[in-house]
Amino acid sequence: MRGITKEFPGVRALSDVDLTVTSGETHAICGENGAGKSTLMKVLSGVYPHGSYRGEIYFDGKRCEFKDIRSSERCGIAVIHQELALVPYLSIAENLFLGNEIGRFGVIDWGRTLVRARELLDRVGLDESPQTRVADIGVGKQQLVEIAKALAKDVRLLILDEPTAALNDSDSRHLLDLIADLRRHGLTSILISHKLNEVLEIADSVTTLRDGATIDTVRVDTGLTEDDIVRGMVGRDLTQRFPPRQTREIGPVAFSVANWTVLHPIDQHRKVVDDVSLNVRAGEIVGIAGLMGAGRTELAMSVFGRSYGRYVCGRVSKGERDIDTSSVPAAIGNGIAYVTEDRKQLxxxxxxxxxxxxxxxxxxxxxxxxxxxxxxxxxxxxxxxxxxxxxxxxxxxxxxxxxxxxxxxxxxxxxxxxxPDVLILDEPTRGIDVGAKYEIYQIIDELAARGKAVIVISSELPELLGLCDRIYTLGQGRLTGEVDRARADQETLMRLMMKGR
Structure with a gap:
C-alpha cells in the first residue's frame, strides 16, 4: 500500500500511509486507538472502495482497485473484523459458506457442504459438529469459525483485527498456535493487536502507526521490545504502565453484596452465581478475577438491576442500609453505575x-x-x-x-x-491501546481518591495487580479467595481462580 490517504468529514484518518507485507510472513500493525489501523485494513479489503481514498494498492505485483469486499476476496484477501460477522442462529456449516454456497442449479448440496465444513473445522482444530448453531459455542470457537470461513474462500492474505481481545488465555493460545501453523503452510497474515506480548511472539515484522501516519516498520528478530513499540505508538517513553498511586484514605464499607445467588436464564438448574458475598470500602479499588465462565459478568449484571439470570436470594447494601437494585433505574437511583463488558452492544x-x-x-x-x-x-x-x-x-x-x-x-x-457512589467496571480496557489504558487507569484512580467505591473486573491479571487494593477470585460462580495488594501475585490469583475446577 503506497501513499494511502483517507478522509472523513472533519477528520483525516490516514495520511500518506505506506505498508509492505512480505509473502508468507505474519505482519503486525500497532498503534493507539484512532491511529488508523482498522481504517487502513478496510481500505485494503474493499470496505472503503477505490475512489473513496487516495493512494495505490499492489497485490502480487499487480495494481488493485477493489470496489467492494467481494472483489478483494476474489484476489484471496479475507478480513476478520473485531466484531465477528457470524449469524448466531445458523449452523456452523451454513455460516462457513454463507454467500458462497456449495450447490448446483441454485440448490444447496448439503452432503458436500457438511463434508467440506468438517475438513475446514479440522484444519483450524475445532472439534464441533458442523450442524451446531453458532449461538451455542463460545467466543473463542466463533473466532475459529471465522478463520475457517476465510479458508473456505481460498484465502492468501488473512487480516485479523484484534482476534484475541475477547478471548481467555487458553483460547488465545490456541488461536496464536493456529496462526503460526498457517504461516508454516505459506499463508500471509496481517495482525492488529494491542497485546504487545502476543505481537512479539507471533509476528515477523511490526509496522507502527501514529495519528494516521506510518512511523516505522521493524523486524522482530532485530531485538524489538514492547517499550520500542510503545515509544513509536505514543511518541514518548511510557515508563509506567500504571499511574502513580494517589494518596487516598480508605473509609468504611460503602457497598456490599451478601449471599448473592442467581440461576442461569435458560438452564434454571444451574447456578451461575452461588452464594457470593463481597464488600468495597469508600476510596478503595477492588478487583474481581476469574477464568472465562467463572461468573464475573453474571455477578455484575445481576447486581445491577438484575439484568442477567433469575434472582434467587441475596441483598445489596450501601453502608449499613439495604438498597433496591431490582431494576436498572432503581440501581442508578441508588448511586450504582455499571460499565459493561461489551461497549458496542450493551x-x-x-x-x-x-x-x-x-x-x-x-x-x-x-x-x-x-x-x-x-x-x-x-x-x-x-x-x-x-x-x-x-x-x-x-x-x-x-x-x-x-x-x-x-x-x-x-x-x-x-x-x-x-x-455514582459505586462504579462497577467490567473489562474497562478491553481492545484499547496502552496510551488510552493509562488515561483510563488515571480516571479510575482519581475516582477512588474522591471517595468512590470502585469494582474492576478484568481478564488481565497484571491490570488487577497494578490497580487494585484487594482482589476477589471467582470459580464456577463461587467466591474462591480474597487477596490484599501486598500478598497478590499472578501465581496466587491463578491458583485461587482454578479452585473447584
Missing part, C-alpha cells in the same frame, strides 16, 4: 451522538418540565470531551464512528455524569 447506541450518549441515563439533569434542553446537553458533552480527552470533531459525532478507546471514554463519561 454500552452504547452507536447511532447516537456523543452528547446524547453521555446524557442518556441522566435526562432529568438536562431537562426542564420533562423537555430536554439541547444546549445543556451540548455543554455536558463538550465538558466531558475536554476532561476525558475524547478525540472527535464535535459532540455531534456519532458514537459508532469513534475508535474503540474513545467509545470507552464515552461509556465512562455516561456513568460519571450520573455521579
Amino acid at each position: 454500552g452504547l447506541n452507536l447511532m447516537d451522538s456523543i452528547s446524547t450518549s453521555i446524557t442518556l441515563p441522566s435526562l432529568p439533569k438536562i431537562s426542564r418540565r420533562s423537555v430536554i434542553d439541547f444546549r445543556a446537553e451540548t455543554r455536558v458533552g463538550e465538558r466531558f470531551c475536554e476532561s476525558m480527552s475524547i478525540k472527535a470533531s464535535s459532540v455531534t459525532t456519532v458514537a459508532g464512528k469513534l475508535s474503540g478507546g474513545n467509545q470507552q471514554k464515552v461509556v465512562l463519561s455516561k456513568w460519571l455524569f450520573t455521579d
Whole structure:
C-alpha cells in the first residue's frame, strides 16, 4: 500500500500511509486507538472502495482497485473484523459458506457442504459438529469459525483485527498456535493487536502507526521490545504502565453484596452465581478475577438491576442500609453505575451522538418540565470531551464512528455524569491501546481518591495487580479467595481462580 490517504468529514484518518507485507510472513500493525489501523485494513479489503481514498494498492505485483469486499476476496484477501460477522442462529456449516454456497442449479448440496465444513473445522482444530448453531459455542470457537470461513474462500492474505481481545488465555493460545501453523503452510497474515506480548511472539515484522501516519516498520528478530513499540505508538517513553498511586484514605464499607445467588436464564438448574458475598470500602479499588465462565459478568449484571439470570436470594447494601437494585433505574437511583463488558452492544447506541450518549441515563439533569434542553446537553458533552480527552470533531459525532478507546471514554463519561457512589467496571480496557489504558487507569484512580467505591473486573491479571487494593477470585460462580495488594501475585490469583475446577 503506497501513499494511502483517507478522509472523513472533519477528520483525516490516514495520511500518506505506506505498508509492505512480505509473502508468507505474519505482519503486525500497532498503534493507539484512532491511529488508523482498522481504517487502513478496510481500505485494503474493499470496505472503503477505490475512489473513496487516495493512494495505490499492489497485490502480487499487480495494481488493485477493489470496489467492494467481494472483489478483494476474489484476489484471496479475507478480513476478520473485531466484531465477528457470524449469524448466531445458523449452523456452523451454513455460516462457513454463507454467500458462497456449495450447490448446483441454485440448490444447496448439503452432503458436500457438511463434508467440506468438517475438513475446514479440522484444519483450524475445532472439534464441533458442523450442524451446531453458532449461538451455542463460545467466543473463542466463533473466532475459529471465522478463520475457517476465510479458508473456505481460498484465502492468501488473512487480516485479523484484534482476534484475541475477547478471548481467555487458553483460547488465545490456541488461536496464536493456529496462526503460526498457517504461516508454516505459506499463508500471509496481517495482525492488529494491542497485546504487545502476543505481537512479539507471533509476528515477523511490526509496522507502527501514529495519528494516521506510518512511523516505522521493524523486524522482530532485530531485538524489538514492547517499550520500542510503545515509544513509536505514543511518541514518548511510557515508563509506567500504571499511574502513580494517589494518596487516598480508605473509609468504611460503602457497598456490599451478601449471599448473592442467581440461576442461569435458560438452564434454571444451574447456578451461575452461588452464594457470593463481597464488600468495597469508600476510596478503595477492588478487583474481581476469574477464568472465562467463572461468573464475573453474571455477578455484575445481576447486581445491577438484575439484568442477567433469575434472582434467587441475596441483598445489596450501601453502608449499613439495604438498597433496591431490582431494576436498572432503581440501581442508578441508588448511586450504582455499571460499565459493561461489551461497549458496542450493551454500552452504547452507536447511532447516537456523543452528547446524547453521555446524557442518556441522566435526562432529568438536562431537562426542564420533562423537555430536554439541547444546549445543556451540548455543554455536558463538550465538558466531558475536554476532561476525558475524547478525540472527535464535535459532540455531534456519532458514537459508532469513534475508535474503540474513545467509545470507552464515552461509556465512562455516561456513568460519571450520573455521579455514582459505586462504579462497577467490567473489562474497562478491553481492545484499547496502552496510551488510552493509562488515561483510563488515571480516571479510575482519581475516582477512588474522591471517595468512590470502585469494582474492576478484568481478564488481565497484571491490570488487577497494578490497580487494585484487594482482589476477589471467582470459580464456577463461587467466591474462591480474597487477596490484599501486598500478598497478590499472578501465581496466587491463578491458583485461587482454578479452585473447584
